[in-house]
Amino acid sequence: MEENHVENPKDGSEDKKSTSRRDFLKNLGLAGAGALTGAAALYTGHLVESKKEMSGESRVLLTQDGKLVEVDSLEMKAVEKTGVDLLQSEGREGIPGRRWVLVVDLAHCRNARQCILACQEAHQLRPDQYHVNTLQMQDTPGTARYHFPKHCQHCDNPPCVSVCPVDATYKRQDGIVLIDNIRCIGCRFCMAACPYSARIFQWTEPRDAARYADMPYNVELNVPQKLGTISKCLFSADHLREGKLPYCVSACPNGVYYFGDENEDAVTNGTTKVTVRLSKLLRDNGAYQLMTELGTKPRIYYLPPKNRLFPFESPVESQPENS
Amino acid sequence: MTEMDERDNIFEKIVSDLTRHIRINTGFLVWMSFLTVSLIVCLYAYSLQLRDGLGVTGLGDFVSWGLYLANFVFFVATSLIGMLISAVIGLIGKKWVTPLTRIAETIAVAFAAVAGLVIIMDMGRPERLTYVFIYGRFQSPILWDVTVVVTYFVLSLLLLFLPMIGDMAVIRRKVPTLPKLLSAVYRILSFNWTNAPEQNKIIARCIRILLIMIIPAALAIHTVTSWLFAMTLRPGWDSTIFGPYFVTGAFVAGSAAVIIVMFILQKNYKLNDYITDLHFNNMGKVLALVSFIYLYFNINEFLVPGYKLKEGDAYHLHQLLSGKDAVLFWFVQIGCLVIPIILMLFRRFRKPLPVMMISVAVFLGAWLKRYIIVVPTQEHPFLPIQHVPHKFMVYTPTLTEILITLAPFIMVLIIITLISKFFPVIPLCETAKERGIENLKIE
Numbered sequence: 001m002e003e004n005h006v007e008n009p010k011d012g013s014e015d016k017k018s019t020s021r022r023d024f025l026k027n028l029g030l031a032g033a034g035a036l037t038g039a040a041a042l043y044t045g046h047l048v049e050s051k052k053e054m055s056g057e058s059r060v061l062l063t064q065d066g067k068l069v070e071v072d073s074l075e076m077k078a079v080e081k082t083g084v085d086l087l088q089s090e091g092r093e094g095i096p097g098r099r100w101v102l103v104v105d106l107a108h109c110r111n112a113r114q115c116i117l118a119c120q121e122a123h124q125l126r127p128d129q130y131h132v133n134t135l136q137m138q139d140t141p142g143t144a145r146y147h148f149p150k151h152c153q154h155c156d157n158p159p160c161v162s163v164c165p166v167d168a169t170y171k172r173q174d175g176i177v178l179i180d181n182i183r184c185i186g187c188r189f190c191m192a193a194c195p196y197s198a199r200i201f202q203w204t205e206p207r208d209a210a211r212y213a214d215m216p217y218n219v220e221l222n223v224p225q226k227l228g229t230i231s232k233c234l235f236s237a238d239h240l241r242e243g244k245l246p247y248c249v250s251a252c253p254n255g256v257y258y259f260g261d262e263n264e265d266a267v268t269n270g271t272t273k274v275t276v277r278l279s280k281l282l283r284d285n286g287a288y289q290l291m292t293e294l295g296t297k298p299r300i301y302y303l304p305p306k307n308r309l310f311p312f313e314s315p316v317e318s319q320p321e322n323s
Numbered sequence: 324m325t326e327m328d329e330r331d332n333i334f335e336k337i338v339s340d341l342t343r344h345i346r347i348n349t350g351f352l353v354w355m356s357f358l359t360v361s362l363i364v365c366l367y368a369y370s371l372q373l374r375d376g377l378g379v380t381g382l383g384d385f386v387s388w389g390l391y392l393a394n395f396v397f398f399v400a401t402s403l404i405g406m407l408i409s410a411v412i413g414l415i416g417k418k419w420v421t422p423l424t425r426i427a428e429t430i431a432v433a434f435a436a437v438a439g440l441v442i443i444m445d446m447g448r449p450e451r452l453t454y455v456f457i458y459g460r461f462q463s464p465i466l467w468d469v470t471v472v473v474t475y476f477v478l479s480l481l482l483l484f485l486p487m488i489g490d491m492a493v494i495r496r497k498v499p500t501l502p503k504l505l506s507a508v509y510r511i512l513s514f515n516w517t518n519a520p521e522q523n524k525i526i527a528r529c530i531r532i533l534l535i536m537i538i539p540a541a542l543a544i545h546t547v548t549s550w551l552f553a554m555t556l557r558p559g560w561d562s563t564i565f566g567p568y569f570v571t572g573a574f575v576a577g578s579a580a581v582i583i584v585m586f587i588l589q590k591n592y593k594l595n596d597y598i599t600d601l602h603f604n605n606m607g608k609v610l611a612l613v614s615f616i617y618l619y620f621n622i623n624e625f626l627v628p629g630y631k632l633k634e635g636d637a638y639h640l641h642q643l644l645s646g647k648d649a650v651l652f653w654f655v656q657i658g659c660l661v662i663p664i665i666l667m668l669f670r671r672f673r674k675p676l677p678v679m680m681i682s683v684a685v686f687l688g689a690w691l692k693r694y695i696i697v698v699p700t701q702e703h704p705f706l707p708i709q710h711v712p713h714k715f716m717v718y719t720p721t722l723t724e725i726l727i728t729l730a731p732f733i734m735v736l737i738i739i740t741l742i743s744k745f746f747p748v749i750p751l752c753e754t755a756k757e758r759g760i761e762n763l764k765i766e
Contacts, residue, residue, distance in 0.1 A: 128710075128711055128712050130710070130711075133709070133710055134710075135706060135707055135709050135710075136707075136709065137707070150706060159555065159556060162462050162463070162554075163462075163463050163464065163465070163554065163555075164460065164463055165455055165459060165460060165463040165465035165466055166451075166454045166455060166457075166458040166459065166460065167458050167460050168458075183451075183454065183458065184447070184448065184451075185446055185447070185448045185451040185452070185454050185455065186377070186446050186447015186448040186451075187445070187446055187447070187465060188387040188388060188445075188447070189463070189464075189465060189551070191384070191387045192387065192388060192551075192552075192555050192557070192560075192701070193554070193555045193556070195555075195556045195557065195704070195705050196705070196706060197384070197385065197704045197705070197706055197708070199384070200384045201377070201384055201387060201447065202376070202447070203376055203377050203378035203380075203382065203383070204375065204376050204378035205375075205376065227376045227447075228376050228377065228446075228447030228448045229447060229448060291705060294556050296556075
């Protein structure tokens with residue numbers, strides 16, 4: 001009896017539910033039919049409209065990356081900024097949400113100098129002009145010598161940016177310090193201010209200047225280089241915009257470089273392409289930064305040159321000809 | 324003979340003495356031709372730099388500031404003397420300084436004007452000079468420097484010009500032999516000055532305001548110029564006393580310049596009645612005093628870091644005191660600072676010829692000191708210099724660069740020559756007034 005008592009209300013509720021379900025389906029059907037009709041009407045209208053607006057004329061255009069594309073003349077509209085203007089406004093702003101960071105594992109650097117070559121090729125530099133230069137260092141007479149790839153530190157408190165009189169060198173939201181060589185007046189105050197000697201100056205006509213004369217200036221690549229202006233490491237800002245690793249990072253054969261985004265807490269090794277946690281990498285390897293006592297707040301970390309599997313070989317002090 | 328006549332005679336003599344040199348003679352033409360030809364040679368060197376870039380100099384990525392920057396600091400420094408002579412010594416009421424004020428202001432104007440050009444010579448892209456005004460960022464000490472150098476130049480020019488208005492009006496009327504063109508220039512520049520009491524009052528008040536304003540302006544230009552270095556982190560530049568150190572050094576260079584110029588003008592223009600042994604004696608004392616203060620700052624600048632020997636400072640001082648730059652350093656410190664101070668303590672070395680020769684040594688030393696401040700610091704940055712051409716490691720100025728460095732000196736000489744040739748080098752009305760002639764009549 002008790003069980004029946006219990007079941008009866010259950011049955012009743014089932015009844016109620018099925019009623020409401022039926023009603024629901026009925027309503028849904030109505031709504032669906034309505035929507036379909038509406039959509040059909042809209043679509044027909046759209047077709048009619050687009051047919052009316054289509055000119056049928058198509059133009060063949062060359063895109064920035066050199067592909068030919070066919071575009072209807074009516075779908076063409078003027079772009080607000082093009083060429084150098086676009087490169088300048090993008091280059092000044094930076095890539096939102098990113099905080100680029102480089103980690104250099106000194107234990108792996110054996111002075112292959114591949115990073116230097118890749119960098120000089122990308123930035124149209126002569127063999128004696130460095131955005132990155134591997135130095136042979138020894139901190140004190142008692143400690144071991146080691147190879148030290150030296151980049152611009154992309155300081156968060158950059159002395160070079162403070163002293164620039166014309167805003168030619170600037171700090172972007174993604175942490176990169178760039179130099180705009182169509183703004184630079186060549187006073188070289190930034191070189192005097194930089195404690196890392198990271199900057200170079202185009203004392204003479206830059207390499208292949210005539211060949212690149214007509215190239216639009218790309219501030220994220222700092223090419224074409226210009227006589228009488230500054231050049232420096234750019235963290236390969238152009239490659240980062242394309243989602244690629246910097247030139248030096250990918251060129252390293254020895255797994256020295258990790259590059260990535262501090263916000264994501266992830267860095268990718270340029271040789272092995274393995275991505276690791278930035279915080280763990282720094283913590284586990286006793287990472288340090290260069291001359292932090294100067295208050296420049298650098299964006300590059302170094303992992304100490306310990307447990308090296310190869311002997312330190314002092315290179316013949318190369319003196320590249322100033323060709 | 325009435326007293327009136329006697330006063331008139333004194334006045335006539337002053338006018339004729341102080342305007343005797345205002346005429347074009349052979350000596351002047353030869354001197355100006357020499358300066359012009361030299362300047363053309365130097366400007367040709369600059370045209371090479373314009374065409375080929377700063378690579379024609381010995382500068383490199385490590386020593387990127389060299390002779391030009393040393394020159395700039397030196398020119399700004401020397402121009403400061405206008406303020407010391409006219410404003411400081413003048414305002415405290417020392418009458419002996421009157422005949423020297425115009426010489427000091429002429430030096431101030433010439434050196435300040437040329438300092439602006441010197442810094443353009445150092446620019447990699449001089450055609451972008453206007454960017455400093457269009458895109459200027461006020462965080463940069465260069466902007467401060469541009470602002471104060473222009474201000475100081477304008478104030479100095481006014482201080483040169485305002486006391487000369489009365490002189491020009493007098494000379495135009497009293498000296499019939501004045502060349503026609505110059506007479507016309509005098510007429511325009513003297514603004515119909517008639518020596519009316521109201522005019523004198525206005526000019527006197529303007530000059531007083533300028534004399535007060537120029538003191539902070541002058542301190543500012545050299546303090547800010549020193550900050551071009553002191554605002555960086557490099558050993559040898561990273562110093563808190565650079566402001567006063569540079570300002571006192573500036574007075575040393577400027578006092579020496581004034582003594583040299585007054586010696587040459589006294590001899591050439593026969594001004595023995597106006598620039599006397601007293602003036603050389605007193606200027607010798609001034610030079611000794613400012614040199615002594617400068618020596619004090621030098622001791623601070625080298626002894627304090629030398630006691631602590633932080634890594635970068637230790638290397639820098641080692642190079643200066645016993646290394647690569649030691650000969651130059653000790654020559655400047657002993658030969659151009661300590662010995663001159665000692666010599667000038669004795670009256671006989673403050674006679675015109677000896678004090679002039681001492682001043683030449685001090686002036687030369689002052690330039691070399693700027694070189695010592697600018698260059699050696701850059702030769703040893705924090706990180707080692709490796710894998711670069713040899714010319715980047717040691718700075719050796721090229722011939723082109725030296726010629727370009729000489730150009731500003733020639734320009735200064737041209738400016739000083741022209742001003743002192745075509746205008747009275749001794750303030751005429753003021754001298755007359757000091758010799759008891761009030762109420763000059765100008766019909």
